[in-house]
Amino acid sequence: MHGIADYEFVRALGVSNYGTNYLARAPARLGIGDAQVVVKVISGPTSDDAFRRATRELKHFSLAESDKLVAVYDAGRQGGDFFYAMEFLPLGSLEQPTGSLDRAHAIRAVADVALAAHALHERGIAHRDIKPANILIAEDGGRLADLGLSQLLSPGMVVTGMGQIGLEYTDPAIMLGAQASRASDIWSLGASLHFAATGVGVYGDLPTREPLLLVRSILASSPTIRPEVGPGLGALIAACVHADLAMRPPTAAEVATRVAALGAGD
Template sequence: MRGIADYTFVRPLGSGNHGHYYLATTPARLPVEAGHVAVKVLAAESTSAAFRRATRELTAFAAVRSPYLVAPYDAGQHDGIFYYATEYLDGGSLADPVEPGVGLRAVAHAARAAAALHGAGIAHRDIKPGNVLLHADGAKVSDLGLSHVFAEGVTLTGMGSMASAEYTDPGVLHGEPPGPAGDVWSLGVLLHRVVAGTGLYGELPADDGLFVLRRILSTAPVVSAGLPEPVAALVRDCLGPVVERPSAETVADRIDALR
């Protein structure tokens, strides 16, 4: 794919959550100083209703002011395909190997991003390593989870790709509505992955989605015995009963105290 609408693609950036990402040159019409933006293109056609709903959610996301959130710039539909453009960061993500201190800071910043969204009444719904983008001063959260808009009525896959399932509250996978507590669960799983280097369900295959779902829905998460106790305690709190989970802001504060 060479481009969409008036965006010319430079190279692919990856795939996930029902779409593909591209580095693109910034169109002259956008009031953005950066020469490049990141463009996400949905992997399937979208209905007019889904387009309107997704645009409303992106508009609400754009209204949240936080240094820990990637700035969204534009959204549109071209030949029935939904796309949106955001700020581009070239420092990689938490999906890449990072030093422990860098990882802890990034998770703390992700928690502050979630707290800003929660304060505006928005749940991110897809906090995972690939959506925590790194830069020289820390990290920013990208890619608001919009897959439910394009897969309405689907509970297991409606939250995104299998890469998201490991970080999704099992209650949400069972059909409970997503909310701030689900994002806190995701932050706990992310913190465990960054510090322990392993997931809560063991190593999951990338090419067997059914196995991944079975493991997550039938196996209790196991906190690594090798985690320092303050980290393990915070992970356990994030995975606790919904009404007892800490706020995202509290998660950020506790990680900063650990650092």
């Protein structure tokens, strides 16, 4: 299999958010203990300014003080492709775990990711793409991966070009033109908590994956909390996805604290 820069790809891991993830052998220059890393390749023309913005944000991501963020090791450009290398977690994601994943572990993974999101927010970064596919499973909980860098690499991108971004986990205000923020990430955390507890998002089984029709379906609907979520977790999710920002938890750290207070996720 081919590679990029001095990364030798072992196999493709899947496509997400304007890029393809590959399992790759870690070059010795990284000086890490892991033999393998994940390399994300975002194809297409990347301007010098966009490259600087993306690498600057990745630097802030890597420096954020949280052990719940996936480690980012490297970033670069080759030809028209932007790539970055990050930690490989073999247990898969909340969306596609590689083994069995019980409800308590799934909810704990989202709580961990809320702490990671808070660390980013404290550095002035909105993640922009919190969703089950970007919540990676660790033995002790979860890790947050994969910043929504496509919005930096493709400034002016509109909703119809959002491609693989998890629209059902995106604050509807973003689809209507609002800027990504702490509050919009908290909306995404709420929708991801619902998925962790039930296996579906707050819109249930949406009828299509075609972006325009999907956006119309979402904007014509209201989030619905399934009863099997339980009253405590249901109240938290409802607060996270509330249309009134003042009704949402003020920080992602509070989301994590409230999940922990619920124990097994009642």
